[in-house]
Amino acid sequence: MTFNALWLTDPKENKTPAKIEQVDETTVLQLPITLRVLYSSLNYKDALALRAKAPVIRQFPLIPGIDMIGEVVASESSEWPIGKLAVVTGWGIGEQYHGGLAEKFSAKVEWLTSLPEEISPINAALIGTAGLTAMLAVLQLEQQGITPEKGPIAVSGASGGVGSFSTWILAKLGYQVTAISGDPYAEEYLLETLGASSILPRSELSASGKMLQAERWAGAIDCVGNHTLANLLAATQRNGCVVACGMAQGLELSTSVAPFILRSIRLVGIDSVYCEVARRNAAWQRFATLLSHSPLPIPYQSIALNQAIAFADRLLEGNICGRIIVKTTLN
Numbered sequence: 001m002t003f004n005a006l007w008l009t010d011p012k013e014n015k016t017p018a019k020i021e022q023v024d025e026t027t028v029l030q031l032p033i034t035l036r037v038l039y040s041s042l043n044y045k046d047a048l049a050l051r052a053k054a055p056v057i058r059q060f061p062l063i064p065g066i067d068m069i070g071e072v073v074a075s076e077s078s079e080w081p082i083g084k085l086a087v088v089t090g091w092g093i094g095e096q097y098h099g100g101l102a103e104k105f106s107a108k109v110e111w112l113t114s115l116p117e118e119i120s121p122i123n124a125a126l127i128g129t130a131g132l133t134a135m136l137a138v139l140q141l142e143q144q145g146i147t148p149e150k151g152p153i154a155v156s157g158a159s160g161g162v163g164s165f166s167t168w169i170l171a172k173l174g175y176q177v178t179a180i181s182g183d184p185y186a187e188e189y190l191l192e193t194l195g196a197s198s199i200l201p202r203s204e205l206s207a208s209g210k211m212l213q214a215e216r217w218a219g220a221i222d223c224v225g226n227h228t229l230a231n232l233l234a235a236t237q238r239n240g241c242v243v244a245c246g247m248a249q250g251l252e253l254s255t256s257v258a259p260f261i262l263r264s265i266r267l268v269g270i271d272s273v274y275c276e277v278a279r280r281n282a283a284w285q286r287f288a289t290l291l292s293h294s295p296l297p298i299p300y301q302s303i304a305l306n307q308a309i310a311f312a313d314r315l316l317e318g319n320i321c322g323r324i325i326v327k328t329t330l331n
């Protein structure tokens with residue numbers, strides 16, 4: 001038996017390293033649970049892997065796709081009977097293990113998260129790694145005592161996947177959000193759709209700044225790193241907290257100890273890939289609570305498996321607004 005999958009071979013050995021293949025089930029479905037994939041999504045990391053732009057894939061050949069939602073079709077676990085829905089994000093899928101851009105997916109039991117009934121399969125795909133990362137960042141702000149009364153929260157890369165979810169979740173929870181964005185067309189989206197209170201142009205924070213600046217925010221969720229993260233640390237008010245999620249501007253961080261020793265600022269990192277199960281479950285439950293009151297406003301395009309390579313190019317060019325959901329049918 002075979003199934004359709006995006007199949008990546010080593011770009012050093014192959015001129016067309018990404019293509020759709022009929023994959024033999026016996027060579028790929030070797031873990032205890034088999035899922036029929038309902039939806040996967042195309043993330044920036046997937047696009048980098050598909051176009052061999054960064055060393056995302058740790059062994060070839062491999063099926064890419066860092067998140068997926070599926071239905072159990074074969075199981076060696078009584079906890080995961082046939083027909084149950086599961087969501088999988090991270091754990092090295094689509095990097096070290098075969099990922100979700102395929103009709104079938106082979107999983108370890110510990111990778112599976114039950115889907116709360118308030119979250120539909122399409123919404124689970126929409127949330128995916130980006131939404132989970134944003135919710136983990138918000139939970140971290142809460143854990144650090146940054147409540148809405150403490151003051152506004154800055155979100156950088158606000159029109160991107162993690163930034164959009166962060167902005168929407170914080171606004172829903174009653175925080176005032178300053179959306180930092182370089183997208184000149186995103187004003188209506190950030191203010192009206194996601195509920196940000198104000199917008200700051202990305203250029204105000206993207207260059208090297210003073211080590212301590214006027215205190216502007218109680219906290220921040222940073223998706224871009226580099227000088228932006230340094231400026232967020234420098235402009236966060238006493239006892240505030242900055243949560244670092246991403247590196248869209250760059251991996252480097254050049255700052256001073258001043259915000260830490262003179263204002264007791266805390267800098268906390270998020271890793272959604274190997275995040276522990278209890279924290280993941282808490283994040284999905286918070287989504288369930290939010291979605292029982294309001295629909296998800298994040299825009300998305302739905303594509304078929306055989307469009308994923310073309311859309312990876314568009315994603316890398318920055319020509320995509322919102323999330324890309326991949327239906328795992330061929331067309």
Ligand SMILES: NC(=O)c1ccc[n+]([C@@H]2O[C@H](COP(=O)([O-])OP(=O)(O)OC[C@H]3O[C@@H](n4cnc5c(N)ncnc54)[C@H](OP(=O)(O)O)[C@@H]3O)[C@@H](O)[C@H]2O)c1
Pocket residue numbers: 043044129130133156157158159160161162163180181182183186202206223224228244245246247248249270271272273
């Ligand atoms: N820690 C984790 O577990 C985890 C999980 C998922 C993703 N990530 C990382 O988080 C980051 C965001 O991921 P994403 O999926 O949200 O990506 P995305 O959808 O591509 O969004 C990134 C956003 O960053 C802003 N941006 C782009 N280039 C920039 C630059 N040169 N300088 C400043 N801002 C820039 C843009 O927003 P504006 O146009 O609004 O400025 C862009 O929409 C990525 O670095 C990703 O690798 C980390």
